[in-house]
Amino acid sequence: xxxxxxxxxxxxxxxxxxxxxxxxxxxxxxxxxxxxxxxxxxxxxxxxxxxxxxxxxxxxxxxxxxxxxxxxxxxxxxxxxxxxxxxxxxxxxxxxxxxxxxxxxxxxxxxxxxxxxxxxxxxxxxxxxxxxxxxxxxxxxxxxxxxxxxxxxxxxxxxxxxxxxxxxxxxxxxxxxxxxxxxxxxxxxxxxxxxxxxxxxxxxxxxxxxxxxxxxxxxxxxxxxxxxxxxxxxxxxxxxxxxxxxxxxxxxxxxxxxx
Amino acid sequence: xxxxxxxxxxxxxxxxxxxxxxxxxxxxxxxxxxxxxxxxxxxxxxxxxxxxxxxxxxxxxxxxxxxxxxxxxxxxxxxxxxxxxxxxxxxxxxxxxxxxxxxxxxxxxxxxxxxxxxxxxxxxxxxxxxxxxxxxxxxxxxxxxxxxxxxxxxxxxxxxxxxxxxxxxxxxxxxxxxxxxxxxxxxxxxxxxxxxxxxxxxxxxxxxxxxxxxxxxxxxxxxxxxxxxxxxxxxxxxxxxxxxxxxxxxxxxxxxxxxxxxxxxxxxxxxxxxxxxxxxxxxxxxxxxxxxxxxxxxxxxxxxxxxxxxxxxxxxxxxxxxxxxxxxxxxxxxxxxxxxxxxxxxxxxxxxxxxxxxxxxxxxxxxxxxxxxxxxxxxxxxxxxxxxxxxxxxxxxxxxxxxxxxxxxxxxxxxxxxxxxxxxxxxxxxxxxxxxxxxxxxxxxxxxxxxxxxxxxxxxxxxxxxxxxxxxxxxxxxxxxxxxxxxxxxxxxxxxxxxxxxxxxxxxxxxxxxxxxxxxxxxxxxxxxxxxxxxxxxxxxxxxxxxxxxxxxxxxxxxxxxxxxxxx
Numbered sequence: 081x082x083x084x085x086x087x088x089x090x091x092x093x094x095x096x097x098x099x100x101x102x103x104x105x106x107x108x109x110x111x112x113x114x115x116x117x118x119x120x121x122x123x124x125x126x127x128x129x130x131x132x133x134x135x136x137x138x139x140x141x142x143x144x145x146x147x148x149x150x151x152x153x154x155x156x157x158x159x160x161x162x163x164x165x166x167x168x169x170x171x172x173x174x175x176x177x178x179x180x181x182x183x184x185x186x187x188x189x190x191x192x193x194x195x196x197x198x199x200x201x202x203x204x205x206x207x208x209x210x211x212x213x214x215x216x217x218x219x220x221x222x223x224x225x226x227x228x229x230x231x232x233x234x235x236x237x238x239x240x241x242x243x244x245x246x247x248x249x250x251x252x253x254x255x256x257x258x259x260x261x262x263x264x265x266x267x268x269x270x271x272x273x274x275x276x277x278x279x280x281x282x283x284x285x286x287x288x289x290x291x292x293x294x295x296x297x298x299x300x301x302x303x304x305x306x307x308x309x310x311x312x313x314x315x316x317x318x319x320x321x322x323x324x325x326x327x328x329x330x331x332x333x334x335x336x337x338x339x
Numbered sequence: 340x341x342x343x344x345x346x347x348x349x350x351x352x353x354x355x356x357x358x359x360x361x362x363x364x365x366x367x368x369x370x371x372x373x374x375x376x377x378x379x380x381x382x383x384x385x386x387x388x389x390x391x392x393x394x395x396x397x398x399x400x401x402x403x404x405x406x407x408x409x410x411x412x413x414x415x416x417x418x419x420x421x422x423x424x425x426x427x428x429x430x431x432x433x434x435x436x437x438x439x440x441x442x443x444x445x446x447x448x449x450x451x452x453x454x455x456x457x458x459x460x461x462x463x464x465x466x467x468x469x470x471x472x473x474x475x476x477x478x479x480x481x482x483x484x485x486x487x488x489x490x491x492x493x494x495x496x497x498x499x500x501x502x503x504x505x506x507x508x509x510x511x512x513x514x515x516x517x518x519x520x521x522x523x524x525x526x527x528x529x530x531x532x533x534x535x536x537x538x539x540x541x542x543x544x545x546x547x548x549x550x551x552x553x554x555x556x557x558x559x560x561x562x563x564x565x566x567x568x569x570x571x572x573x574x575x576x577x578x579x580x581x582x583x584x585x586x587x588x589x590x591x592x593x594x595x596x597x598x599x600x601x602x603x604x605x606x607x608x609x610x611x612x613x614x615x616x617x618x619x620x621x622x623x624x625x626x627x628x629x630x631x632x633x634x635x636x637x638x639x640x641x642x643x644x645x646x647x648x649x650x651x652x653x654x655x656x657x658x659x660x661x662x663x664x665x666x667x668x669x670x671x672x673x674x675x676x677x678x679x680x681x682x683x684x685x686x687x688x689x690x691x692x693x694x695x696x697x698x699x700x701x702x703x704x705x706x707x708x709x710x711x712x713x714x715x716x717x718x719x720x721x722x723x724x725x726x727x728x729x730x731x732x733x734x735x736x737x738x739x740x741x742x743x744x745x746x747x748x749x750x751x752x753x754x755x756x757x758x759x760x761x762x763x764x765x766x767x768x769x770x771x772x773x774x775x776x777x778x779x780x781x782x783x784x785x786x787x788x789x790x791x792x793x794x795x796x797x798x799x800x801x802x803x804x805x806x807x808x809x810x811x812x813x814x815x816x817x818x819x820x821x822x823x824x825x826x827x828x829x830x831x832x833x834x835x836x837x838x839x840x841x842x843x844x845x846x847x848x849x850x851x852x853x854x855x856x857x858x859x860x861x862x863x864x865x866x867x868x869x870x871x872x873x874x875x876x877x878x879x880x881x882x883x884x885x886x887x888x889x890x891x892x893x894x895x896x897x898x899x900x901x902x903x904x905x906x907x
Binding site for chain 2: 082305
């Protein structure tokens with residue numbers, strides 16, 4: 081079925097509120113998921129796989145990160161432990177920390193450990209770039225390196241995939257970091273280029289997939305014009321989760337109704 | 340910050356937000372030149388939209404399908420309406436109703452038979468149906484049976500309906516909902532704004548749909564009169580047509596919208612307050628403007644005297660407004676020519692009269708200076724964006740709350756009555772409702788609409804955090820420690836840049852009147868003749884006095900507001 085952005089936003093917000101996300105948290109979640117889907121990066125499939133996980137933990141605040149989340153807080157390098165949670169919870173914090181450090185040092189990195197749904201970090205990267213910084217996010221998935229970059233003033237970022245070869249144990253992309261998300265903020269493009277030269281030699285290799293800003297913009301415009309495709313049964317799953325926020329109707333409650 | 344804001348900030352004094360955004364004052368507002376209906380009518384008349392029925396298939400009972408083709412400046416649209424039988428006991432204006440006299444949609448482009456057949460399957464179902472991204476508005480309405488039958492019978496017998504009857508109920512149909520912004524699969528607001536420039540102002544498509552229902556109600560009444568008595572029936576006179584508006588029932592659903600869109604509300608208020616400021620400080624007082632204001636007040640006094648509502652409180656408010664406006668007129672006759680500017684009058688009214696009269700005067704002063712006001716209708720849109728500023732220090736955030744949310748910190752939530760109500764969504768069509776906390780279940784599912792209390796919670800947590808860590812620490816770290824504060828911190832930081840936007844009241848208070856919220860939004864729409872049916876919903880009249888389709892292309896004075904019943 082086709083749905084509009086507005087009604088999907090309401091649907092996701094209510095579903096995430098239903099599973100215990102806070103005010104602010106469920107808005108972020110809906111925003112990140114829908115932005116990514118509209119820009120052609122298919123967030124619905126990955127988040128759908130995670131919905132059963134969210135649903136089982138409803139009202140346990142499992143997705144709320146505890147104060148010990150920030151495990152390292154150095155001058156231009158921080159580490160957050162997402163504790164197996166989704167990037168819809170951790171990515172905003174990661175970019176915010178990288179941003180405030182980059183304001184001081186020019187370039188800063190946040191490493192998010194044990195993080196899922198890393199692709200969804202793209203929306204937070206775009207938000208951070210709107211503050212006038214150049215941003216980067218990357219992660220490893222099997223033998224593939226995923227990279228998203230955004231320049232200031234560009235409506236959409238660029239998304240690349242690279243085939244990883246010959247990694248050694250000292251590399252930040254080694255097996256230990258299979259669930260790690262790296263985010264980087266820089267006050268200037270040169271700073272980011274220098275970071276890439278020092279930390280990501282893989283980016284000189286062959287790209288196996290590219291999604292350009294133009295492709296993303298075009299995908300967004302098509303979704304806006306024609307509606308956003310969503311599987312009917314996924315819609316129903318979300319609606320069921322959202323029912324948790326609804327209050328049973330009674331004679332008394334009808335007296336508090338509008339008309 | 341838009342250009343208007345820059346200009347005004349540097350030149351003209353604006354009323355402070357604690358005055359303008361006070362909930363009681365918002366509940367005293369009236370329509371003005373900047374109201375959406377007024378701006379829409381100016382646009383239609385200026386651009387000479389061509390609107391014609393292309394399908395008018397109604398049976399002898401008035402049931403069937405009607406399509407009006409709308410040629411606006413940029414695009415063609417179709418207004419498609421389905422009229423169906425509805426028994427009197429099924430007629431219900433509440434959101435939980437499932438059947439209506441008429442259901443309708445406004446869609447982009449011309450429509451063909453196949454599309455109309457598809458619409459017929461879904462549009463009458465309203466919330467239970469699915470429509471597509473070519474549609475902009477989905478709406479429904481119910482007949483005012485008594486009035487409708489009276490008008491049809493009069494026309495069928497060869498007479499015009501009596502204006503005194505129409506003064507009591509000035510419409511033949513009431514809209515009970517007009518959905519837009521992507522509901523049920525329709526076009527998103529972002530699409531309407533970018534691809535349908537004819538409706539790129541807030542709620543203009545929804546207002547237009549109501550306007551078209553008004554037109555249909557007139558056309559249907561004439562059609563039925565003619566079918567009923569072909570030999571004696573007469574068409575409705577133009578002055579009668581213009582006096583027929585469209586009724587509206589508005590309930591609590593409108594209230595959460597105002598709370599959830601403070602940037603948009605702030606933009607509307609800023610445009611309105613800019614207009615008030617311009618006319619008060621820049622409008623010249625002379626014989627002409629004094630005479631014009633006196634004439635307008637005379638008309639408004641008659642409009643008020645013709646407004647009859649059953650609600651005792653509203654009746655008293657109308658009587659007070661009438662008496663106070665009469666005194667304003669006397670004052671003008673006595674002192675008007677000695678006024679150097681309108682500030683003197685405004686101060687006199689603020690000192691002596693009710694908020695209802697103060698806000699009415701502001702609306703009326705705007706009528707004197709279209710050249711100072713009308714361009715502000717272009718300032719009613721805003722791309723809402725609520726953002727965290729993680730680099731802000733905790734001391735700065737604390738100070739910001741103390742300065743900008745002083746009104747919220749003043750509320751003592753430990754007092755009895757301060758937490759009396761809670762807002763929630765019912766399982767019945769997700770209808771927003773207001774519950775009494777002490778006796779109704781569902782408190783744990785409260786909607787985050789009591790902004791004052793959320794601000795207080797945030798402030799207390801912030802102070803505790805500063806005591807434990809440091810006032811120089813940054814918001815980015817506070818939100819890791821207190822991640823459930825993300826939503827309210829984002830709102831506080833964003834709204835601190837706006838003059839207006841936050842409604843300054845405790846929405847959980849025992850004495851809070853939801854009607855005040857509804858009245859505020861309805862005044863921006865341009866509605867009049869407020870007729871409260873309880874503290875939670877209000878009937879009102881839209882487009883009464885507005886030009887009809889046959890007036891498009893003729894001279895237009897834009898003076899149709901606060902209409903009066905004129906016998907031929």
